[in-house]
Amino acid sequence: MPSLVVTRQRRIAVLTLNRAEQGNRLTTALANEVAAALHDARDDAGVGACVLTGAGDVFCLGGDYRGAGPTDEGRHAYADSLLALDDAMARLRKPLVAAVNGNAHAGGFGLMAACDLAVAADDATFGLPEAAAGLFPFIALATVRDALPKKVLFDLIYRSRLMKAVETISLHLINEALPREHVLARAITLAEQASSHNPEIVALGRSLYYETRGARAPEAFQQARRALLDALAAMDRTTTSPRGDIP
Secondary structure: OOOEEEEEEOOEEEEEEOOHHHOOOEOHHHHHHHHHHHHHHHHOOOOOEEEEEEOOOEEEOOEOHHHHOOOHHHHHHHHHHHHHHHHHHHOOOOOEEEEEOOEEEOHHHHHHHHOOEEEEEOOOEEEOHHHHHOOOOHHHHHHHOOOOOHHHHHHHHHHOOEEEHHHHHHOOOOOEEEOHHHHHHHHHHHHHHHOOOOHHHHHHHHHHHHHOOOOOHHHHHHHHHHHHHHHHHHHHHHOOOOOOOOO
16 A cells, blocks of 8 residues: 555645554655655646645654664664655645644644645644654754744643644634545645646745745845746736736
Protein backbone atom coordinates (compact mmCIF):
# COMPACT_ATOMS: atom_id res chain seq x y z
CA MET A 1 0.00 0.00 0.00
CA PRO A 2 1.49 3.37 -0.99
CA SER A 3 2.22 5.80 1.84
CA LEU A 4 1.07 8.71 -0.34
CA VAL A 5 -1.93 8.68 -2.66
CA VAL A 6 -2.22 11.41 -5.29
CA THR A 7 -5.55 11.90 -7.07
CA ARG A 8 -7.09 14.62 -9.21
CA GLN A 9 -10.36 16.44 -8.67
CA ARG A 10 -10.67 18.44 -11.87
CA ARG A 11 -7.67 20.83 -11.68
CA ILE A 12 -6.92 20.13 -8.02
CA ALA A 13 -4.24 17.63 -7.00
CA VAL A 14 -5.23 15.91 -3.75
CA LEU A 15 -2.30 14.52 -1.77
CA THR A 16 -3.38 12.02 0.90
CA LEU A 17 -1.00 10.84 3.62
CA ASN A 18 -1.81 7.13 3.68
CA ARG A 19 -0.42 5.74 6.92
CA ALA A 20 -3.63 5.86 8.94
CA GLU A 21 -2.63 3.03 11.29
CA GLN A 22 0.54 4.97 12.16
CA GLY A 23 -1.25 8.29 12.58
CA ASN A 24 -0.11 9.38 9.11
CA ARG A 25 3.26 10.16 10.65
CA LEU A 26 5.92 11.40 8.27
CA THR A 27 8.76 9.00 7.58
CA THR A 28 11.83 9.96 5.58
CA ALA A 29 10.33 8.26 2.53
CA LEU A 30 6.88 9.80 2.93
CA ALA A 31 8.22 13.34 3.40
CA ASN A 32 10.30 12.91 0.26
CA GLU A 33 7.28 11.53 -1.63
CA VAL A 34 5.13 14.52 -0.67
CA ALA A 35 7.91 16.91 -1.68
CA ALA A 36 8.24 15.15 -5.05
CA ALA A 37 4.46 15.26 -5.59
CA LEU A 38 4.44 19.00 -4.88
CA HIS A 39 7.27 19.54 -7.36
CA ASP A 40 5.30 17.58 -9.96
CA ALA A 41 2.20 19.68 -9.27
CA ARG A 42 4.19 22.89 -9.55
CA ASP A 43 5.46 21.88 -13.00
CA ASP A 44 2.10 20.59 -14.27
CA ALA A 45 0.15 23.32 -16.04
CA GLY A 46 -3.00 21.23 -15.64
CA VAL A 47 -2.85 21.54 -11.85
CA GLY A 48 -4.26 24.77 -10.45
CA ALA A 49 -3.82 24.08 -6.74
CA CYS A 50 -3.12 21.32 -4.23
CA VAL A 51 -4.99 19.93 -1.23
CA LEU A 52 -3.15 18.05 1.50
CA THR A 53 -5.10 15.64 3.69
CA GLY A 54 -4.79 12.41 5.65
CA ALA A 55 -6.30 8.96 5.37
CA GLY A 56 -8.70 7.72 8.04
CA ASP A 57 -9.66 9.90 10.99
CA VAL A 58 -6.28 11.58 11.56
CA PHE A 59 -4.56 14.31 9.58
CA CYS A 60 -1.01 13.80 10.86
CA LEU A 61 0.42 13.13 14.32
CA GLY A 62 3.92 14.29 13.47
CA GLY A 63 7.13 12.72 12.32
CA ASP A 64 8.09 9.06 12.62
CA TYR A 65 11.52 9.84 14.06
CA ARG A 66 11.93 6.34 15.47
CA GLY A 67 11.80 5.00 11.94
CA ALA A 68 14.95 6.98 11.17
CA GLY A 69 16.90 4.50 13.27
CA PRO A 70 19.86 5.07 15.62
CA THR A 71 22.51 6.04 13.05
CA ASP A 72 23.64 9.55 12.19
CA GLU A 73 23.07 8.79 8.53
CA GLY A 74 19.44 7.82 9.07
CA ARG A 75 18.75 10.76 11.33
CA HIS A 76 20.35 13.24 8.94
CA ALA A 77 18.28 11.83 6.07
CA TYR A 78 15.14 12.15 8.19
CA ALA A 79 15.81 15.79 9.11
CA ASP A 80 16.76 16.63 5.54
CA SER A 81 13.53 15.11 4.22
CA LEU A 82 11.45 17.35 6.48
CA LEU A 83 13.36 20.42 5.32
CA ALA A 84 12.90 19.35 1.70
CA LEU A 85 9.16 19.05 2.31
CA ASP A 86 8.93 22.53 3.80
CA ASP A 87 10.92 23.91 0.87
CA ALA A 88 8.62 22.18 -1.64
CA MET A 89 5.57 23.67 0.05
CA ALA A 90 7.10 27.14 -0.04
CA ARG A 91 8.14 26.83 -3.70
CA LEU A 92 4.86 25.37 -4.97
CA ARG A 93 3.83 28.65 -6.70
CA LYS A 94 0.20 27.50 -6.47
CA PRO A 95 -2.41 27.59 -3.68
CA LEU A 96 -2.03 24.88 -1.05
CA VAL A 97 -5.00 24.02 1.17
CA ALA A 98 -4.99 21.69 4.17
CA ALA A 99 -8.02 19.43 4.55
CA VAL A 100 -7.49 18.60 8.21
CA ASN A 101 -9.67 15.52 8.52
CA GLY A 102 -8.64 14.82 12.12
CA ASN A 103 -6.04 15.53 14.78
CA ALA A 104 -3.02 17.60 13.75
CA HIS A 105 -0.30 17.23 16.37
CA ALA A 106 3.43 17.93 16.49
CA GLY A 107 4.83 17.93 12.93
CA GLY A 108 1.29 17.52 11.64
CA PHE A 109 0.41 20.82 13.28
CA GLY A 110 3.38 22.42 11.54
CA LEU A 111 2.33 20.84 8.25
CA MET A 112 -1.13 22.38 8.58
CA ALA A 113 0.32 25.78 9.52
CA ALA A 114 2.57 25.70 6.45
CA CYS A 115 -0.43 25.51 4.10
CA ASP A 116 -2.00 28.70 2.72
CA LEU A 117 -5.51 27.84 3.92
CA ALA A 118 -6.93 25.17 6.20
CA VAL A 119 -10.33 23.57 6.68
CA ALA A 120 -10.57 21.29 9.69
CA ALA A 121 -12.88 18.77 11.27
CA ASP A 122 -14.77 20.42 14.09
CA ASP A 123 -13.82 17.61 16.50
CA ALA A 124 -10.09 17.66 15.68
CA THR A 125 -7.42 18.68 18.20
CA PHE A 126 -4.26 20.67 17.51
CA GLY A 127 -1.00 21.16 19.33
CA LEU A 128 2.71 20.61 19.89
CA PRO A 129 2.89 17.86 22.56
CA GLU A 130 6.47 16.72 21.86
CA ALA A 131 7.77 17.72 25.30
CA ALA A 132 5.55 15.09 26.91
CA ALA A 133 7.48 12.48 24.89
CA GLY A 134 10.85 13.97 25.82
CA LEU A 135 11.35 16.00 22.65
CA PHE A 136 10.73 19.54 21.40
CA PRO A 137 8.99 20.73 18.20
CA PHE A 138 12.28 21.59 16.55
CA ILE A 139 11.23 21.48 12.87
CA ALA A 140 7.64 22.57 13.43
CA LEU A 141 8.88 25.58 15.40
CA ALA A 142 10.36 27.12 12.26
CA THR A 143 6.87 27.31 10.75
CA VAL A 144 4.61 27.74 13.75
CA ARG A 145 6.59 30.54 15.40
CA ASP A 146 5.33 32.96 12.72
CA ALA A 147 1.74 31.77 13.09
CA LEU A 148 1.30 32.05 16.86
CA PRO A 149 1.85 34.68 19.55
CA LYS A 150 4.90 33.79 21.65
CA LYS A 151 2.95 33.19 24.86
CA VAL A 152 0.48 30.88 23.13
CA LEU A 153 3.29 29.00 21.40
CA PHE A 154 5.18 28.25 24.58
CA ASP A 155 2.00 27.48 26.47
CA LEU A 156 1.28 24.75 23.93
CA ILE A 157 4.84 23.45 24.11
CA TYR A 158 5.46 23.54 27.86
CA ARG A 159 2.05 22.22 28.85
CA SER A 160 1.73 19.82 25.90
CA ARG A 161 -1.75 21.25 25.62
CA LEU A 162 -4.10 20.39 22.78
CA MET A 163 -6.44 22.99 21.32
CA LYS A 164 -9.94 22.42 20.02
CA ALA A 165 -11.11 23.77 16.68
CA VAL A 166 -12.83 26.83 18.15
CA GLU A 167 -9.59 28.07 19.72
CA THR A 168 -7.63 27.29 16.57
CA ILE A 169 -10.04 29.42 14.54
CA SER A 170 -9.72 32.29 17.02
CA LEU A 171 -5.93 32.19 16.52
CA HIS A 172 -6.40 32.22 12.72
CA LEU A 173 -4.64 28.89 12.30
CA ILE A 174 -7.56 27.42 10.38
CA ASN A 175 -10.14 29.16 8.23
CA GLU A 176 -13.17 26.97 8.85
CA ALA A 177 -14.27 24.06 11.04
CA LEU A 178 -16.84 21.65 9.63
CA PRO A 179 -18.18 18.17 10.28
CA ARG A 180 -15.47 15.71 9.29
CA GLU A 181 -17.35 14.36 6.27
CA HIS A 182 -17.46 17.80 4.62
CA VAL A 183 -13.84 18.83 5.14
CA LEU A 184 -12.25 17.50 1.96
CA ALA A 185 -14.98 18.77 -0.36
CA ARG A 186 -14.80 22.23 1.19
CA ALA A 187 -11.02 22.31 0.91
CA ILE A 188 -11.26 21.41 -2.77
CA THR A 189 -13.80 24.20 -3.29
CA LEU A 190 -11.46 26.73 -1.66
CA ALA A 191 -8.57 25.44 -3.74
CA GLU A 192 -10.64 25.87 -6.91
CA GLN A 193 -11.56 29.42 -5.93
CA ALA A 194 -7.94 30.29 -5.14
CA SER A 195 -6.76 28.84 -8.45
CA SER A 196 -9.37 30.68 -10.53
CA HIS A 197 -7.18 33.79 -10.74
CA ASN A 198 -4.34 34.49 -13.16
CA PRO A 199 -1.88 31.69 -12.28
CA GLU A 200 1.20 33.70 -13.19
CA ILE A 201 0.15 36.56 -10.91
CA VAL A 202 -0.71 34.17 -8.07
CA ALA A 203 2.65 32.44 -8.46
CA LEU A 204 4.47 35.76 -8.21
CA GLY A 205 2.50 36.87 -5.14
CA ARG A 206 2.75 33.56 -3.31
CA SER A 207 6.47 33.32 -4.00
CA LEU A 208 6.95 36.89 -2.76
CA TYR A 209 5.35 35.95 0.56
CA TYR A 210 7.76 33.09 1.15
CA GLU A 211 10.82 34.87 -0.21
CA THR A 212 10.32 37.84 2.13
CA ARG A 213 9.78 35.83 5.33
CA GLY A 214 12.26 37.28 7.78
CA ALA A 215 13.53 39.86 5.31
CA ARG A 216 14.18 43.40 6.47
CA ALA A 217 11.87 46.08 5.10
CA PRO A 218 14.23 47.53 2.44
CA GLU A 219 14.92 44.08 0.98
CA ALA A 220 11.23 43.12 1.14
CA PHE A 221 10.23 46.29 -0.71
CA GLN A 222 12.81 45.67 -3.43
CA GLN A 223 11.52 42.13 -3.93
CA ALA A 224 7.96 43.43 -3.95
CA ARG A 225 8.93 46.00 -6.58
CA ARG A 226 10.39 43.27 -8.81
CA ALA A 227 7.30 41.12 -8.37
CA LEU A 228 5.01 44.04 -9.24
CA LEU A 229 6.93 44.78 -12.43
CA ASP A 230 6.85 41.11 -13.41
CA ALA A 231 3.11 41.04 -12.70
CA LEU A 232 2.43 44.10 -14.88
CA ALA A 233 4.41 42.50 -17.69
CA ALA A 234 2.34 39.34 -17.27
CA MET A 235 -0.83 41.39 -17.50
CA ASP A 236 0.41 42.92 -20.73
CA ARG A 237 0.67 39.44 -22.16
CA THR A 238 -2.85 38.41 -21.16
CA THR A 239 -5.01 41.49 -21.59
CA THR A 240 -5.30 44.61 -23.70
CA SER A 241 -7.32 46.59 -21.12
CA PRO A 242 -5.82 49.86 -19.82
CA ARG A 243 -3.82 49.78 -16.61
CA GLY A 244 -4.68 53.25 -15.40
CA ASP A 245 -6.81 51.96 -12.56
CA ILE A 246 -4.15 49.63 -11.16
CA PRO A 247 -2.91 50.84 -7.77
